[in-house]
Amino acid sequence: MVAIRVDGLRKSYGSVEAVAGMEFSVDRGELYGFLGPNGAGKTTTIRTLTGQIRPDAGTVRVLETDPTTEPIETRRRVGILPEQGSPPSFLTPREYLEFVGEVRDLSPDRVADQTASWAERLGFESKLDTLHTDLSRGQQQKVMIAQAFIHEPDVVFIDEPLANLDPLVQEQVKRFLVSYAAGDNAVFVSTHNIDVAEDICTRVGIVADGRLVTERSISDGDAGDESLLELFLDRVNGANARDVPTLEEMDGLDA
Numbered sequence: 408m409v410a411i412r413v414d415g416l417r418k419s420y421g422s423v424e425a426v427a428g429m430e431f432s433v434d435r436g437e438l439y440g441f442l443g444p445n446g447a448g449k450t451t452t453i454r455t456l457t458g459q460i461r462p463d464a465g466t467v468r469v470l471e472t473d474p475t476t477e478p479i480e481t482r483r484r485v486g487i488l489p490e491q492g493s494p495p496s497f498l499t500p501r502e503y504l505e506f507v508g509e510v511r512d513l514s515p516d517r518v519a520d521q522t523a524s525w526a527e528r529l530g531f532e533s534k535l536d537t538l539h540t541d542l543s544r545g546q547q548q549k550v551m552i553a554q555a556f557i558h559e560p561d562v563v564f565i566d567e568p569l570a571n572l573d574p575l576v577q578e579q580v581k582r583f584l585v586s587y588a589a590g591d592n593a594v595f596v597s598t599h600n601i602d603v604a605e606d607i608c609t610r611v612g613i614v615a616d617g618r619l620v621t622e623r624s625i626s627d628g629d630a631g632d633e634s635l636l637e638l639f640l641d642r643v644n645g646a647n648a649r650d651v652p653t654l655e656e657m658d659g660l661d662a
């Protein structure tokens with residue numbers, strides 16, 4: 408079943424065409440990676456899908472709701488981990504998750520259970536009552552991950568899920584995302600990290616200049632000889648990619 412659909416999406420900021428005819432769809436059960444260089448239009452697409460901005464043209468649907476006209480209904484049913492999002496500095500993780508739980512219509516008992524289970528899973532139990540302003544960037548990121556999943560949404564949008572996390576927690580979060588998507592949910596991850604995309608995603612869409620330029624299914628092992636990095640460089644950089652030296656050539660330069 409289709410969870411996210413984008414058709415002919417266009418969005419400009421003044422004279423800058425950020426999204427220029429974006430098309431793709433994501434089914435439930437998929438962990439979809441959105442890969443693209445800086446300024447490709449990824450965040451603008453996510454902001455449209457989460458009802459934060461209105462498209463100039465085209466249609467977007469999330470769980471058959473229209474985030475443009477029903478932003479509250481869409482946001483009720485999705486989880487969002489925004490780019491460079493951080494929890495309010497003047498709250499503790501426990502207070503913030505209570506607040507998010509209330510907005511999400513969860514019972515106090517459910518919020519307490521979810522808070523305890525996320526704090527244990529990501530290892531921030533000892534920081535639950537410390538103000539965010541006194542937490543590290545990685546600890547704040549863990550709280551942001553918890554708030555995105557606290558209501559167990561059917562669709563989750565995540566910008567750079569592993570930013571600032573140590574390798575151990577990165578592995579735990581990666582495994583969690585894979586299992587969450589496998590439970591008939593759609594997880595949409597925007598990232599610059601090609602290795603992570605290749606490692607966890609079931610399918611990857613490569614974005615350049617505001618459009619989806621190609622897609623690759625990762626899970627079926629049918630990727631052919633070209634690595635995801637090569638595909639990315641080829642599609643995004645075009646002719647310039649061929650000017651990037653190979654590792655062997657770089658070794659040769661050192662010799």
Ligand SMILES: Nc1ncnc2c1ncn2[C@@H]1O[C@H](COP(=O)(O)OP(=O)(O)OP(=O)(O)O)[C@@H](O)[C@H]1O
Nearest residue numbers: 420423424425443444445446447448449450451452
């Ligand atoms: N609020 C804004 N006002 C004007 N231009 C904007 C605004 N937001 C984004 N842009 C421009 O739109 C284009 C797409 O930006 P967007 O943030 O969607 O890209 P991105 O793929 O998420 O990039 P990154 O990987 O660097 O986060 C860029 O050229 C950017 O400068």
